Amino acid sequence: MNWHAMRAIYLFEMARTRRTLLQSVISPVISTSLYFVVFGAAIGSRIDEIEGISYGAFIVPGLIMLSLLTQSVANASFGIYFPKFTGTIYELLSAPISYIEIAAAYVGAAATKSIILGLIILATAGLFVPLQVAHPLWMLLFLVLTAVTFSLFGFIIGIWADNFEKLQLVPLLIITPLTFLGGSFYSINMLPPVWQTITLFNPVVYLVSGFRWSFYDVADVGVGVSLVMTLLFLAVFLAVVAWIFKTGYRLKT
Template sequence: MNLYAVRAIYNFEMARTRRTLMQSIISPVISTSLYFVVFGAAIGSRIPEIEGVSYGAFIVPGLIMLSLLTQSVSNASFGIYFPRFTGTIYELLSAPVSYLEIVVSYVGAAATKSVVLGLIMLATAALFVPLRIEHPVWMMLFLVLTAVTFSLLGFIIGIWADGFEKLQLVPLLIITPLTFLGGSFYSTHILPPFWRTVTLFNPVVYLISGFRWSFYGIADVSVGVSLVMTVVFLTVFLAIIAWMFRTGYRLKN
């Protein structure tokens, strides 16, 4: 692997984050902090505990996951779409850089931004609600795996999109609704049996459930199932990216 090329692309993407610090880091943290204030402090004080956890603390993993998913997709999709938009993607494709190195660079940078953002939000949440992390290693594992998985999805969207408006189409119309309906603000155990079964078809449920388990030891589905599903999503997205590069889908025309 050409580590010099990987490092060059990675550093370029991270430098773009530093230039747009307000948009990349500060704005999502402020937005999520408002959720902590409104739902955690104001409304949460009027809602009873959920499985022994205060409501304000219960929603923290879901809120972090909501921001993690949307930011991972947005960062990776814009990162690869902008070279396509400006035409510099052809210089990259003709350079002595393999497809694997391109994916590792862009996805690695997007995942790094998302993980840093998630950790900042975690520290911010601790200022508003009492937190405990029973399984810190598993928490980091789910955080990193989720960031990488949805950065891969963002990479796919960045190649698929043929306009800036399509970059926001999937995060706004698919990712965000699935996250809200995936147990971010409630436990699926409170749903009627039929709707709980329907909810299990929402892939985000497994991500949020596993992440919440790492905090409080409670989960809507088995943590093993959550981990397997996360790996399955990652594998599927890798296969799609491999097909895109092999066929030159929207890259060589």
């Protein structure tokens, strides 16, 4: 393993976050805080407890997951797209570093930034609502697995996209709607039976459900199912990244 090269890419990506602190950290935290104000205070005061949990506290895992998914995809996709845009990707591909090491460095940096942001939002949520984390180790496990999984997904998007519009297409039209419809702000048990079944085809349901279980011991689907589905998504995205580097898709032209 070329640890020196991996470290150089990783530190470069982390330094980019420090240079864009307002956009990378402060803006998502402020946006999430507004969700707490609108949903937790304004709307939450009109909603009874959900499964014995105050509505403001109930939506915390969903809000963290919303930021985690969008930021993981955005960080990883831009991180690999910019070298393609400037042409420096060819210098990277010709350097003595393997494809696995390149992907690990970019995905690792994107996941690290998303995890830090998720923990900051978790701390911020404690200022608005009383929080409890019933299973802290499980919470960290779901946090890390989700960040890595969707950083891989963002890495794939960054390679696939050939302009900035496509770079924003998937997060805006797919990730955000799926997160809103994936039980972030409600329990799917509140839906009619037909819609409960349809909602189970939304992959984000399993991520939010497992993450919420680590907080409050309540879940829309079994925690084992959530973990298996998260690992399945991780395996699928790893396979796609391996195929991209094996075939040179959108890299050799």
